Amino acid sequence: MVNSFNCGAALPARSHVVAPSLLNTCLTRPRSRRKPREIDLIASKKSGVKQALEELERSKAALREIPRHQRIADFDKVLGLWLDGNIAFRNACEDISHATGYAHAAVTVSLRRTLEAWRAPHLERVLAEAESASGNHQAPNLVAAILAQNTPGLAIPPIALALGLGTPLLLKSAEGEPHLARHFLESLRQVSPVIAASCRAVYWKGGDRSIEERIAALADRILVYGGADAIDHWRSLGQDRVIAQGPRISVAILGSSTDDLEIEALAEQIAILDQHGCLSPQAILLPSAVDALPLAKQLAEALRVKQNIWPRRPLPDGEATSFRQAVDAAEIAVVGGRSLALLGGHAEGFGVEVTTQAQIEPCPLDRMIRFHPYRDPTELKSQLGPLRDNLECIGVTRDAPEISILQSSGARRICTIAEMQNPPADWHPVASWLMTIRDERFSTSPQLRSRFRKHVAQTSDAPRALEVTSARGCWVHTADGRKHLDLLAGIGVAAIGHAHPRVAAAVARQARLYTHVMVYGEDALDSQVKLAERLAARLPENLQSTYFTNSGAEAIEGALKLVRKATGRSRVLSFEGAFHGDTTGAVALGGNPVYREPFRPLLENVEQIPWDDTAALNLIDETTAGVFVEPVQAEAGVRVPSRNFLAQLRERCREVGALLVFDEVVTAFGRTGKFFGFEHWPEAVPDVLVLAKSLGGGLPLGAFVSSPEILACLANDPPLGHVTTFGGNPVCCAAALASLDILEEQSLPERSALMGRSLLERLQQLVGRGGLVEVRGLGMLIGLEFESPGDCACFVEGCRMREVLLGWTLHEDRVVRLAPPLILSEEESNEAVRRLSAALQGTAGQASSA
Structure with missing residues (x-):
């Protein structure tokens, strides 16, 4: 399923923080060869968007009167009709192919995979798991899905989830691919006019703040699919109500005895949609003891065959230039001895380079791929290391390296090469994020703090007193709807993050057996x-x-x-x-x-x-x-x-x-x-x-x-x-075993060393601001020392105002301790530094009055 959330993984923080050298040339998305034609579900004027929003508000009550099982059944009926190849499906594939330039046959295969992934049993499972993860919740009143790229099929997942949750959906189609939403919603209208009325597909030229600010004000949740600029723009409008599907990278790893079928599958993963989308392999890693040339020749021949079945789209000038430059660079590398061979080239519409360099380098996509050698699992791990926070999928052959090495890479998904672009519907946890709207029936009452002070013995006169509703990963959610970045991890307890699902599962398993015996x-x-x-x-x-x-x-x-x-x-x-x-x-x-x-x-x-x-x-x-x-x-x-x-x-x-x-x-x-x-x-x-x-x-x-x-x-x-x-206690020991598994599989101690060193160096650059005199630490245990207790107190308050959880040390009132979860991502680390820096700027000049 190339196109289900195909532009990338859920990025809870600022998404432009991506492995820069590698991804800069991997983010090019297919551009339309023409403007979208005038079609009746596309609103090109502000009045059209306003009208759509008003209609969606009116549709909500009628939508929620229909039981969930019926909504899912009607949605699934449309999927079934499309998978049977009805006229709407054929027209959609033809229009998408014409608009994007992708081969009609490739679009058909890709779209079929998406439709299969969201059939009723899969959608029901996704919703059930999301409900279990999110606890007490209510459906959002409005979800906006912003499609800022032209990858086919992106409209299906938000439509599926919105209907499953009983939530109206405003879907902004991409400039170059408005057709899937038009055709699908028309088919849905024929099955259930009431359900179809709750989904509106619209279009406006991106950047129109008069439209976008209104949407950001009304939508409880905003899904954004696209590049860094689009994501940053919507985050500035929607803040933490935005979940971004941003740029990611995938790789294929071959073993010592790759067979013909695996090479054929690899060619398909590269050729389908011309390598665009984060699930398509952008590098191939092979043991250095294996002769790469025969495999490269096999792959080149398979790509030639695919070119006849799925011809590569005509490249716009900029992308054609990037491809030509990559081919030229590969030819120079062959002459210079840094690469062994280049197969294909300008005329053939693909390129296969066999390089001697272990380091994974950028590629321009559009069917350009490199073989990189690795000596042993240790070197493989180091090759994957720079990709850790952006690695989407690893496709493997049957004799790939031991799975523990790959599991520690940070990849969201590990599968066979043939399954790389056919992921399940629960590939990303978007459903549970959509369902984190607090249900007021279960919310904490306004008197909770006073009850806390009255009946719970206090340890100080000034407790933090957050009314916590949930905590996940590095974030703590409170009853006022705020989301706090936890840089203290419960004083170091939540090393693997809050509420890790594997710990929860281990606790539940043990509790079903026994909780205490003797x-x-x-x-x-x-x-x-x-x-x-x-x-x-x-x-x-x-x-x-x-x-x-x-x-x-x-x-x-x-x-x-x-x-x-x-x-x-x-x-x-x-x-x-x-x-x-x-x-x-x-x-x-x-x-x-x-x-x-x-x-x-x-x-x-x-x-x-x-x-x-x-x-x-x-x-x-x-x-x-x-x-x-x-x-x-x-x-x-x-x-x-x-x-x-x-x-x-x-x-x-x-x-x-x-x-x-x-x-x-x-x-x-x-x-x-x-x-x-x-x-x-x-x-x-x-x-x-x-x-x-x-x-x-x-x-x-x-x-x-x-x-x-x-x-x-x-x-x-x-x-x-x-x-x-x-x-x-056996339940606690079961939780500890799950925690140790996670620490080892994800190499969190090693990650702590690397991330801690990076965080320490960046924070040391802030010395001199707001009374900060020294930053020291080891791994992800870091102390920030201030010139005076007043400076320190002002900094802590500034962090509190910026929704950062930390605190000064017990025996030294001039020092703040950071001990975040060891799973802190690069994006979250960058966000932490940004907020801490802002708190220091706010500290300056305040200490004297403290």
């Missing part, structure tokens, strides 16, 4: 055992046994008891500035006296020593049971130790027989760019490792990990000397 340590529970094994597989040999708890503070308490009992000593040390939790033992370890003094007397024989001070390590002696340390002190202002400090700490503990405890509640599971924070300092492996926060994938779960020999001391003298009722 107190911790008595029964062998499958999810708990598997999680302990997964952690052991990731950890060094001295960290192979796990004690599960409900939280990080409980894990710290367990570790405190452990180091004292295992060593027979009582003295415990931690560091100034440390934060280890808020239970009594954890507070005693805390490095800020403000939070210790009101709760004295605390545990005896607990002391703090200076942070990152080598001389202070001499205070660790033979009376010390254990030393508790955070690899990065988050609440102290994101303080990263000097290079050798933790190694020297490790050595000192070894010398005196003290146990070294790493508190990685914050830093584990990819937060710092490594799976565990201590991996940055391989010579500083701890004796005990404390985990929590993101471990549970959003559910409460903690753990302390050590060797079986050390942990054995808690099992006797006395037996049951350390127990917990809910620790290691």
Whole structure:
């Protein structure tokens, strides 16, 4: 299905942030060879659009009186008639081919795939899944679909979804392809005039703000299909009510024994609609051990055959020039030894280049393709890396590389080459986005904040007090209709994003089996055992046994008891500035006296020593049971130790027989760019490792990990000397297993390192604005330090006004901490920097009055 949402994937943020060098030449869309003719469903005047909007408003009540199953059945009846090849379908294909220049046979194949994908069972499944994902909702009052490109078939998905939801649809046809909507809605009118009246296809020349501002004011949801300029324009009008289907890229990956049928399928994917649309392969990757020339010759011959069946459209001057330049460049590369061959060329209407370069380069589309070699899966992964945020589909042969490599690429879809342009209707989650209109029957009441303050115990006089209705990915939605970019991830909990569907599914599966059976340590529970094994597989040999708890503070308490009992000593040390939790033992370890003094007397024989001070390590002696340390002190202002400090700490503990405890509640599971924070300092492996926060994938779960020999001391003298009722709850462990799968499959720790470095560098460029004096961090744990607490407070308020969630650190009121979900996309990262920069600009000059 080349044309179902064919211009690209759902982009929740600014869509012009695309892999620039690669996609600049891949975004050319077919232009019409003539203006749309005057047809009765196209309104070319402002009055026509105004009339359409008025008619759609009147149609809403009648549309919603028709049951959903009947609306879907009537829509499906039209699909069936078209798939049977009725006159309307034949006329549509002919008009589309004439307007766009695409081969009539190719348009027919493409459109059939779209129609098949949206048959009734598929549409019902999409709507059911969207309802499940969006929770309580109501249908939008009006959806506008803006088709700003000429790819055939784009009108079908928004019509299907609007009818399924019972929502009137205003559809702006593309300048060069207004015909599909005209023919389809006329067929729908013959089946159900009432349903057809709720969909209006109109046309006006893009950029007419008098029309577009009116539409943006009335539409609850705006779907935009097109390039960066069109998407940016509509985002400026509709803000977060816009979902953009923007430019993307797809690739084909061949194995070592590609057969004739796979080459034939590859030729079809390249030739259909002349490679336009994000599902068509724009590069071919092949193992370097395989001779690419025979395969390239086969592909060239297959493209010659396709040229006879689906002749390439006549290219406009600009696109013809781009194709010629690409062919000329390929010929120069062959002469210069950078490429092995060029097959086809100007006269043949296609080009197949076999290059020796691994890096994927831009291509002009219009049946121009390159073979790129890769040595091994590691190099393949690095080749796909630059495409990560824009990779739509990977088509593979039957002997392609192991799937885990491809799953970590960020591609939205992995399939056989033959299925690349035949995706299912739920290819993109547009339906669930359309259904996020809040149902007032289930909305939070205006008195919720006062009830929250009255009946929920408070932790401060100024809670954030957001009335949260839902959270997805990196975004938190509130009852006032606002959408907040979460750069704190629930203080680091939502590493894989909020409400990940795989975590939800794992929780549901486990809950159907059992939720709780017995107190911790008595029964062998499958999810708990598997999680302990997964952690052991990731950890060094001295960290192979796990004690599960409900939280990080409980894990710290367990570790405190452990180091004292295992060593027979009582003295415990931690560091100034440390934060280890808020239970009594954890507070005693805390490095800020403000939070210790009101709760004295605390545990005896607990002391703090200076942070990152080598001389202070001499205070660790033979009376010390254990030393508790955070690899990065988050609440102290994101303080990263000097290079050798933790190694020297490790050595000192070894010398005196003290146990070294790493508190990685914050830093584990990819937060710092490594799976565990201590991996940055391989010579500083701890004796005990404390985990929590993101471990549970959003559910409460903690753990302390050590060797079986050390942990054995808690099992006797006395037996049951350390127990917990809910620790290691099987539902939470199931969630944790799903979270680990996602971390590994998507290479989120590695992504954290790359994205964190990029984010850090861009934020460092803002130093000097609004009192910002330093930006520091490791991975995606970043601290912004300000000259004064006033500057810091003004910045936090400026971010709040710009719908960015963050907060200052507990022990340092001049530092703001960023710990966004590790799935933060490039677009979301850019949006974060834009909003943070705007907040800094607003901060300037305000601090003095703070």
